[in-house]
Amino acid sequence: MVSKKSKGFEALKQEIIDRNLCTYCGACASFCEHIELEPDPTRQVPVLKDECSLDKEGVLKCSENGTCYDVCPMTETDVEGLEMKFLDSEGIKERDEYLGIYKELIAGKTSIDGQDGGIVTSMLTAGMGNELFDCVIVAERGEDFNAGAKIAEYIDEIEKAKGTKYVQCPMVSKIGEAVKGGKRKIAVVGTPCEIRAARKIQSVLLKDVPQIEITTIGLFCFENFYHDKLAKKTKELLGIDLASASKIQITKGKYLVTANGKTYKTKVAELDEAVRENCRYCDDFVARLADISVGSVGSEDGYSTIIVRSERGEKLLDLIDFSRGDVDKEEISKTAKLKHEKFETAVGAGIGG
Numbered sequence: 001m002v003s004k005k006s007k008g009f010e011a012l013k014q015e016i017i018d019r020n021l022c023t024y025c026g027a028c029a030s031f032c033e034h035i036e037l038e039p040d041p042t043r044q045v046p047v048l049k050d051e052c053s054l055d056k057e058g059v060l061k062c063s064e065n066g067t068c069y070d071v072c073p074m075t076e077t078d079v080e081g082l083e084m085k086f087l088d089s090e091g092i093k094e095r096d097e098y099l100g101i102y103k104e105l106i107a108g109k110t111s112i113d114g115q116d117g118g119i120v121t122s123m124l125t126a127g128m129g130n131e132l133f134d135c136v137i138v139a140e141r142g143e144d145f146n147a148g149a150k151i152a153e154y155i156d157e158i159e160k161a162k163g164t165k166y167v168q169c170p171m172v173s174k175i176g177e178a179v180k181g182g183k184r185k186i187a188v189v190g191t192p193c194e195i196r197a198a199r200k201i202q203s204v205l206l207k208d209v210p211q212i213e214i215t216t217i218g219l220f221c222f223e224n225f226y227h228d229k230l231a232k233k234t235k236e237l238l239g240i241d242l243a244s245a246s247k248i249q250i251t252k253g254k255y256l257v258t259a260n261g262k263t264y265k266t267k268v269a270e271l272d273e274a275v276r277e278n279c280r281y282c283d284d285f286v287a288r289l290a291d292i293s294v295g296s297v298g299s300e301d302g303y304s305t306i307i308v309r310s311e312r313g314e315k316l317l318d319l320i321d322f323s324r325g326d327v328d329k330e331e332i333s334k335t336a337k338l339k340h341e342k343f344e345t346a347v348g349a350g351i352g353g
């Protein structure tokens with residue numbers, strides 16, 4: 001075997017994982033047989049289960065820097081290049097400093113009782129019903145309000161996954177599994193970091209599997225939590241076991257947990273110790289690279305705010321029936337700006353410091 005100098009998993013570990021920058025998206029493990037996601041729920045990082053074969057010629061076809069390094073959302077990313085590649089540059093109606101590229105900004109509510117307006121679940125089921133997708137990657141609720149990434153092929157599986165779980169789960173790890181299982185039209189829903197990873201994977205995949213179609217539905221995200229710490233804080237502050245909760249919501253600076261028919265609340269700032277470290281170094285609130293982004297900020301309770309970015313996103317939204325509400329662009333920009341400022345402050349203080 002001949003050695004060559006490259007980045008590979010070693011650099012990913014040094015630059016991202018060991019500095020607590022890993023978002024646990026699972027992109028690095030999606031296509032490489034040497035990486036597995038640490039099963040210990042308190043660690044949530046990828047680990048090398050045997051030897052990385054990047055530096056060994058003739059063993060595995062891997063990119064120059066290592067595919068795991070290239071697809072990680074936290075390594076250097078040409079966001080503008082990906083926007084131009086995937087968000088139909090010719091049809092761009094507007095490029096906003098805080099909202100990114102978008103064609104339309106809407107508030108909507110469907111008949112599905114989802115986290116907000118049920119827009120995500122409605123679009124996913126409509127897309128599946130109209131054969132736009134072979135499968136959909138969703139986050140299903142696990143024990144204790146944890147989340148697990150799932151490849152859903154049936155409408156009832158998609159419906160069952162409705163609702164927000166405020167914890168990270170490796171959505172992007174499932175793209176590899178779906179492709180290996182013969183799927184070519186894949187929809188993935190995820191936080192902005194997961195959508196970024198999905199786009200990076202899509203760029204790599206298109207070289208080898210040109211017929212691949214990935215539809216990305218992004219969720220607004222200000223921050224996310226370690227499951228064990230969130231459970232502990234919820235018990236400490238509200239006296240509730242997450243297992244008994246029917247809904248968790250973070251809105252307007254409040255953390256609300258509904259359990260046994262009652263809603264308990266506290267300030268979201270009280271959860272600071274449970275916030276994932278990597279989220280302090282993230283400046284994308286609106287999933288700028290998604291075909292369509294959905295959140296609650298900017299619309300009334302019970303409605304979803306929808307940012308349509310690409311033709312693919314536009315087609316998907318056209319499939320569903322929804323009633324329209326008012327949308328407050330300033331409120332979304334204000335939150336996106338605040339996230340950007342927090343990111344600048346954290347970076348200024350030193351990464352991992």
Ligand SMILES: Cc1cc2nc3c(=O)[nH]c(=O)nc-3n(C[C@H](O)[C@H](O)[C@H](O)COP(=O)(O)OP(=O)(O)OC[C@H]3O[C@@H](n4cnc5c(N)ncnc54)[C@H](O)[C@@H]3O)c2cc1C
Pocket residue numbers: 112113114115116117118119120121122137138139140147161162163164165166167168169171189190191219220221222223224225250294295296297304305
């Ligand atoms: C960690 C996190 C933080 C968020 N923070 C904000 C915020 O600060 N401000 C804001 O406006 N909106 C935020 N959202 C988005 C918001 O909570 C709703 O998901 C969004 O408004 C869609 O509502 P809906 O009724 O259309 O979705 P639904 O129809 O209920 O569908 C929700 C979809 O989200 C998926 N999902 C649930 N949990 C996760 C997860 N952890 N990772 C990946 N996918 C998941 C499910 O698979 C489901 O398909 C956040 C979402 C997440 C996951």
Ligand code: SF4
Pocket residue numbers: 007008009032033034035052053054060062063065066067068069
């Ligand atoms: S993707 Fe490539 S660089 Fe990364 S662990 Fe696998 S073989 Fe090594």
Ligand code: SF4
Pocket residue numbers: 012016017021022023024025026027028029045046068071072073074197
């Ligand atoms: S690709 Fe995702 S799971 Fe892998 S190191 Fe990067 S952030 Fe972590």
Ligand code: SF4
Pocket residue numbers: 023168191192193194221222223224276278279282283284
């Ligand atoms: S804050 Fe950023 S890094 Fe954290 S889960 Fe949300 S999108 Fe990912």
